[in-house]
Amino acid sequence: MSGIARVDVLGVGISVVNRAAAVHEITRWIDTGERHYVCVTDVQGVMASRRDRELRRAHNESGLTVPGGTAMVRAGHRAGAPGMRQVTGPDLMLDVLARAVERGWTSYFYGGAEGVPEMLANHLGLRFPGLKVVGAYSPPSRPLTPREHAAITARINGSGADLLWVGLPTPEQERWMAEHRGRLEAPVVLGVGTAFDSHASRRSQSWATGPRRLWQRYARDNPAYLTRIALRRPRLRMPADR
Template sequence: MDNKVDILGVNIDKLGIKDASEKIYSFLEDGGHHCVFTPNSEIIMAAHRDENFKKILNSADILTADGIGVVYASKILKNPITERAAGFDTAMELLKKMNDGKKSLYLFGSKPGVADRAAEKIKKMHPNIVISGCADGYFNAEKEKKIIDDINEKSPDVLFVCLGFPKQEKWIYEHKGKLNVKVMMGLGGSLDVIAGEAKRAPEIFQKLNMEWFYRLCKEPWRIGRMMDLPKFAVTVILKGKRAK
C-alpha cells in the first residue's frame, strides 16, 4: 500500500499526471480489460456512505486524486500525494501518447452532438488518433445495446465514459470485461470541456487550487454539493485511517 493512500476506505494511487498517463498507456500493451476512475472529495464522500459504490471504486486499476481536497486529505493522513491528477489533465496527457502510438478512441457520454464535436477537436490536436466512434449519454435499454454492440464492433483501445458520477463508474463496473476495450476511463464532464461546451477555471484559479470556487461562482446551484467539501475534511480528520 506504499504506492496508495487509504482515504475513508478508498485506495487512491499516489500518481501524478505524467505517471498516471504512462501507467494507463502501458495497459494498452499488456492486454486485458482495465478501468480508471478519478475520484474527488465529493465522490469519496459518496463512497464513504455507500459500501457498494466504494467497492466499485476500489475495483479500478487506477484511482487518481482528481481534487485538491483529496491531496490535502492524504497529507492529513501523513501519506502525501504530491500532485493532483485531475481526470481531464490525465486524459489530455494520455491523448498525446495515443497520438504517438496511433491508438484508437471511442467517446461516450454528454448531450447529443457533444461527443462528435469533441472528436473533431481531438483530431485537430492529435491527427494520428483513430476516432472509432461516438455516442451520447442519453439512452434507454434498446439504445444502450446498440452502443455496446457498436463499441464491441469498433474495438477501440480506449473508451472515455462521460456520464457523471456515480453513473459512469457503475456503468464501467458492470460492463468491464464484456467490452472489446483495453482501457475504460470515467471522465465526468471532460467531453464538454474538449468540445468547448464548458470552460475550465482560468489558470490562476488552477494554480491556486481554487477551481472549486470558480465553479461555484459560475454555477451557484452547486452549493448543496459543495457542502460535502467541509464534511469531507472533518470526516478525514475524525475517521481517516492511515494507509498501511
C-alpha cells in the same frame, strides 16, 4: 487491479500517482493486454461513496482511482505519499491522447449531451493531428433497457477501440464502467466526466446551468469530509494489502 499503492480516504482507495505515473500505468495495461477502468474522484466522490456501497466498490475495484482534487492530494501527503499529485479528468484526457497519437491507439467517445461527443472528437482531432477516433455516441438521457445496453456494448466493441472515454454524470459514470467492464473489449475505460464539455468548448455552457447544484453539493459534503477526515486518518495501502 493494478500494482499501484493507494491511500485509504474514508474507505475509498485513491491511487498514489501523478499525471506521468497515470499515463505510464495505462500504457502498461495496453502493452500487457490487461483490461481496467479509471475513475477520477474528489471530496464529493468520496462522500457519495460513503452513502453508496456500490459506488464505493466501483472506486475501489478500478485499475486507477486518481486524485482529482487537492483534498485527495493532501490526504495522500498526510498518509506518507509525498509524490502524489492532482490528476484532473481534462488533464488526464490530454496526457493520454498525446500518448495515443505516439502509439497509434484508437479512441471511442461515449457520453455527453447530443452532439457533444462528435464535437469533442473534432476539437481533439485538431489539437492532436493523427488522433484516431473510431466512434462517438451520446446515450439517451434516461435509463436504458437491457437490450439497449447490449446494443451499445456491441457497437463499442465493434469499433475496436483501445481507449473508451466515458463522459457521464457521477455516480452514473462510475457505476456504468464497473458494470460494463467485463463485457467491454477496449483495454482501457476512462471516466472523465466534465472533460467532454471542457474539451468540446462547452465549458461556459455547462457551468452556466449548474452552479447552484454544485454549490449545494459542496456545502453539504466539504464540511462533513473535514470532520470525518480529522477523525479517521488517511492510511497508505500497498498493493499486497488491497
